[in-house]
Amino acid sequence: MMNNNKKQEILGKQQKYLFPNHLLYYTTPLPLERGEGMYVWDVDGRQYLDFFAGILTTSVGHSRPEVNEAVREQTEKLIHTSTLYPHEQYVNLAEKLAQIAPGDISVSYFLPSGSAANETAVFLAQLHTGYQEIIALRHGYSGRSSMGMTLTGQASWRIGGTRISGIKHALNPYCYRCPLKMTYPSCGVACAQDVEDTIRTTTSGRVAAFLAEPIQGVGGFITAPPEYFKIVQDIVRQYGGLFISDEVQTGFGRTGNKWWGIEQSDVQPDIMTMAKGIANGFPLANVMTTPEIAESTRNAGLTISTFGGNPVACAASLAVMDILEEEATPENSAKMGQLLRDGLLNLQEKYPVIGDVRGMSLMQGLELVKDPVSKEPAPDAANHLLQSTQEQGLLIGKGGLYGNVMRIAPPLITNEEHIEEALQKLDRALGDVQKAV
Ligand SMILES: Cc1ncc(COP(=O)(O)O)c(C=O)c1O
Structure with missing residues (x-):
């Protein structure tokens, strides 16, 4: 060789x-x-x-010339700013993403990884609702920070055990191996009811959010029945919680005909997280929400992200968005x-x-x-x-x-x-x- x-x-x-x-x-x-x-x-x-x-x-494929060119141009101009200084690339990207996000989701916070995005989404939901507890799903994957590993619903991805309290896991809609040993559609999507049972039996009865992937990625592409997330959203709302859609794997059109996986279920999320496909491999992630929910952060304390919204990664992402829209x-x-x-x-x-x-x-x-x-x-x-x-x-x-x-x-x-x-x-x-x- x-x-x-x-x-x-x-x-x-x-x-x-x-x-x-x-x-x-x-x-x-x-x-x-x-x-x-x-x-x-x-x-x-x-x-x-x-x-x-x-x-x-x-x-959009490896070494895509338009992305490479956008990266080269931006690299020669300015590689780094930190979130202390606004720049053209990240405000333009935020504007672009607002155009393709569902409903009135239009405000962004850029970060360097999906794990950081999920962490931020959880804090945001807690800040906005004033509640602390979170419902996630068994078999889910949310990242490798302490919060990410605790949100994750698979033992092997929780190195050293879980560390964050107040995160509970409901049964997931795993039709091939139904946790309730039922069959779709005669089950009436009974697993969705477990979200309510989990809230009523393992939390204080008020939750900040439900967080889930529209299709569980690392969990093995587990795909919920079409009605599932709508039923869950109605339940979660009753208990004060927001709906966080983790679009890290399902975003940017991958699930077909829609930009976001959650749109396949006709659910309007309150917060979305995205990463991976956003910049074709440049480290970039984003949390998006509505102006009203974003407003809760205004006087909540100081925050920065050194690499969040990096100009080169955002330039790459803008080139990616053009290719996604045209081709x-x-x-x-x-x-x-x-x-x-x-x-x-x-x-x-x-x-x-x-x-x-x-x-x-x-x-x-x-x-x-x-x-x-x-x-x-x-x-x-x-x-x-x-x-x-x-x-x-x-x-x-x-x-x-x-x-x-x-x-x-x-x-x-x-x-x-x-x-x-x-x-x-x-x-x-x-x-x-x-x-x-
Ligand atoms: C659905 C989902 N959320 C979050 C993450 C974490 O993203 P990152 O590896 O960029 O921290 C991943 C990573 O695989 C993921 O698949």
């Missing part, structure tokens, strides 16, 4: 100089070197079709997502290891099981499939509480040919895995 020494050198330094708890994909971790559009290349020069987009982040539109996500989903459903008929195909548009999950009747989770098959897809030259993700869900979420610029190529590679990899189940 051409660059084998380079690969060994990178992996050697990773092992010696980085924390050992970095989660790395593949039996031998994969050092990447460059990217272009839908493809990335490793240090050995091997090409991969990227259907995970660096965890749903390179929304990688929410309509394109819906159209391409349908093709992808149809292909995955065909693969499910061929390979019984696929117990469930779920998600929306360009956010599709495959839950792998030992057999479709017992539905026993098959984490070994998921590891095998991850490895086999890499060998086929395809990058996809993995997740779920049981480690058995494949996450397929390409950049939003994906076209028919990319989807066809991904499905062929998946087909070959699944053939390999099915033999071993």
Whole structure:
């Protein structure tokens, strides 16, 4: 192999100089070197079709020239200001986001990560309502700060235990493994009622907010029935709480035909958090809310974010927004997502290891099981499939509480040919895995 020494050198330094708890994909971790559009290349020069987009982040593809150009221009002008000084890029981005946000959500606070955005959203809800307690969902993922890990509903992502009090977790709408052992739609979305039961039995009876992802990302692309969030919002309002939609994975058109995942449920959130796809990989996140809720922060004390709203990241994001509006539109996500989903459903008929195909548009999950009747989770098959897809030259993700869900979420610029190529590679990899189940 051409660059084998380079690969060994990178992996050697990773092992010696980085924390050992970095989660790395593949039996031998994969050092990447460059990217272009839908493809990335490793240090050995091997090409991969990227259907995970660096965890749903390179929304408009790798090394997109318009984004690179915007970054170059801004880098030459001014790289950093801190939030002490307003600048053109971040006010323009805030204005742009206000145009595509639902309802009267129009006021932003930029931050460097999704974890920081969720933390800020929770403080904002507490400040506005005067209540402290928060309801989150089991299997959810909210970040790696103390608040993020406590909001998260999966033990393995809560390193060192939870530290924040007043956060409670309701049952999640996991239809494939219904926590109430019921079946949709005859269940009448009974799981939504658990939000009320949780408030009445585990809180003071007044809550600051309910926080959830419209599709649970790290949780394994768990997708609620369409009525679920509306029922939950009505309940949460009765107990004084705001609705926080974590759009870190579902935002920017990924779920199809709408800009935001929560719009699929016809729910008007009070606060939204976003990150990942917002700037194609530049570290940027945002909390958005209504002018009325934002007003609660006016005399609440001092706050800054050193890297929040960084001019280069905001310039990248503005270029991303143009591409999303003109080319990688929410309509394109819906159209391409349908093709992808149809292909995955065909693969499910061929390979019984696929117990469930779920998600929306360009956010599709495959839950792998030992057999479709017992539905026993098959984490070994998921590891095998991850490895086999890499060998086929395809990058996809993995997740779920049981480690058995494949996450397929390409950049939003994906076209028919990319989807066809991904499905062929998946087909070959699944053939390999099915033999071993
Ligand atoms: C839904 C969701 N919220 C929040 C976060 C945290 O974002 P970050 O890793 O940028 O802190 C993530 C990260 O994967 C996420 O998927």
